[in-house]
Amino acid sequence: MAGAGRFRDRAEAGRFLGERLARDLRGEALVVLGLPRGGVPVARQVARALGAPLDVFLVRKLGHPGQPELAMGAIASGGTRVLNDDLVRELRLGDDVIDSVTERELAELERRERAYRGDRPPPDLAGRTVVLVDDGLATGATMRAAVAAVRRQGPKQVVVAVPTAPSHSLAELAGEADEVVAVIVPEPFHAVGLWYEDFREVPDDEVRRLLQLPAERPVDAGGSEAALVVPDDARGLVVFAHGSGSSRFSPRNRFVAGVLEEAGLGTLLVDLLTHEEERVDLRTREHRFDVGLLADRVVEAVRWAESLGLPVGLFGASTGAAAALVAAARESDSVHAVVSRGGRPDLAGPALGDVLAPTLLVVGGRDEPVLGLNRRAAGELTRAPAVKLEIVPGATHLFEERGALERVSELARDWFRLHL
Numbered sequence: 001m002a003g004a005g006r007f008r009d010r011a012e013a014g015r016f017l018g019e020r021l022a023r024d025l026r027g028e029a030l031v032v033l034g035l036p037r038g039g040v041p042v043a044r045q046v047a048r049a050l051g052a053p054l055d056v057f058l059v060r061k062l063g064h065p066g067q068p069e070l071a072m073g074a075i076a077s078g079g080t081r082v083l084n085d086d087l088v089r090e091l092r093l094g095d096d097v098i099d100s101v102t103e104r105e106l107a108e109l110e111r112r113e114r115a116y117r118g119d120r121p122p123p124d125l126a127g128r129t130v131v132l133v134d135d136g137l138a139t140g141a142t143m144r145a146a147v148a149a150v151r152r153q154g155p156k157q158v159v160v161a162v163p164t165a166p167s168h169s170l171a172e173l174a175g176e177a178d179e180v181v182a183v184i185v186p187e188p189f190h191a192v193g194l195w196y197e198d199f200r201e202v203p204d205d206e207v208r209r210l211l212q213l214p215a216e217r218p219v220d221a222g223g224s225e226a227a228l229v230v231p232d233d234a235r236g237l238v239v240f241a242h243g244s245g246s247s248r249f250s251p252r253n254r255f256v257a258g259v260l261e262e263a264g265l266g267t268l269l270v271d272l273l274t275h276e277e278e279r280v281d282l283r284t285r286e287h288r289f290d291v292g293l294l295a296d297r298v299v300e301a302v303r304w305a306e307s308l309g310l311p312v313g314l315f316g317a318s319t320g321a322a323a324a325l326v327a328a329a330r331e332s333d334s335v336h337a338v339v340s341r342g343g344r345p346d347l348a349g350p351a352l353g354d355v356l357a358p359t360l361l362v363v364g365g366r367d368e369p370v371l372g373l374n375r376r377a378a379g380e381l382t383r384a385p386a387v388k389l390e391i392v393p394g395a396t397h398l399f400e401e402r403g404a405l406e407r408v409s410e411l412a413r414d415w416f417r418l419h420l
Helices: 010-025 039-050 085-090 095-117 141-151 167-174 204-212 251-262 275-284 291-308 319-330 345-354 368-380 404-419
Strands: 030-034 054-056 059-064 067-076 080-083 129-133 157-164 179-184 217-221 224-229 237-242 266-270 312-317 335-341 359-364 387-392
Touching: 010 039, 010 129, 010 157, 010 179, 010 251, 010 404, 030 039, 039 054, 039 129, 039 157, 039 204, 039 251, 054 095, 054 204, 059 095, 059 141, 067 085, 067 095, 067 141, 080 141, 095 204, 129 141, 141 157, 141 167, 167 179, 217 266, 217 291, 224 291, 237 251, 237 291, 237 319, 251 266, 251 312, 251 404, 266 291, 291 312, 291 319, 291 345, 312 319, 312 404, 319 335, 319 345, 335 404, 345 368, 359 368, 359 404, 368 387, 387 404
Parallel strands: 030 054, 030 129, 129 157, 157 179, 237 266, 237 312, 312 335, 335 359, 359 387
Antiparallel strands: 059 067, 067 080, 217 224, 224 266
C-alpha cells in the first residue's frame, strides 16, 4: 500500500480487498458486483481473488424535481425501486411525481447497462452470496440503495466490500448488509479520493473491457484440480505452478494471472498436490520440496493444456519454479517460455541445462539467499535462447512491498507477450 495508508490506485486497493475477503468467502456460490464506474476496477481484482464472476450493479438516485440533490429514493439494476418513505410522506409526494422521475432515471439506467453489459442478461442473484464493491464510501447512500435492491432478488447473503470508508458509514451499513468489509477506516475521512494516489476517472470503455474478461472455470488438468481462464483471441496460455499446492488459491498468483488475462493471455492455475498431500505437507513440508513429484504434475498439466491449441508458458513460484523448469526441459517442444517468481531454480538440478525455453528469473533485491541461488541457476541455463535475471529493488521473498507484485506482473506479462 502507498505511504500514509493510501492506495496507489484502484487495482492495488482491489488486491488488498480481495485478499481480505478470500480468507472467509472462498468456496461460496459467489457473484461480485461493481458499482460503476470507479467500483468496477476494484471489483475486478476482488472477483479474481475469489474466482467469482464479475458484473455491474447500477444505482440511480431519484432526485426531487425541484431539488435534484434531494433523494426521494433510488432505482437499481433490475428495475428495483427503493423509496425514502419518510421523505415521501413529509413532502406529500404523489405517485405521479415519483413515477415520472422513476421513468426518466430507469431509461438512463437501462441505457448504461446496455452500454456496459451489451446483450448479456444480468446475473441471477437468488441463493448466492453477493459481494457489492465500490472504490469507497462517503455517506453510503448509494450503497444502501444497492443493498436494499439486491435483497429483493433473494440472495443467500449480501457482503459490502470497499477499500476505504468512514466508520459512521460502515456502522450504518452493518445493520443492512450481512457483512461489511473495509481495508482502511481513516479518521478524519473527508473524501474517498484522498485515500488514493491515482483517483482518475474511469472511462466507460475501461468498464466494458473489464466486464468482457471471462470468469474462471474449474477443470481437471491432467489429473490435477485447476482453474482456467481463456480470454477471447488469447495469444497463449500460462500454467501456474506453486510448490505448496496452493496455486489455485494463491492470492499473489491470482493477481499476476489477472494482469496476464487483461493482456490477452489465458491462465491455468493448478493444484500440484492432492488434498491429502496438502494436509500432510502442512505438517511436514515434505511434498513442497519433492520436485520430481511436482514436475510430474506440471508435465501432465502442460500436456492437457496443449489440447487448447495455444502456445504454453510456465509461471513458477518458490519450489514450483524448479518443477516448472524440469517440466520445461522434459516438454521442450511444448513449453515456449518460463517465468520464475522468487523461485528456487537451483532445485531443478541438471535439468537446467536441458531447458530450451526463454527463461525470466524475478527475485526481490532484499531476498539475498534466493538471489544468489538464482544467479547461479541463470549461469546453468546454457541452452535457453534467452535468460534474464530481473531484480525488484527493495522487495523481499513474498514481494509484499509497495508496487513489488505489480512489477513482477508487468515483467511476466511482457516476457510472455514477447515469447508466446
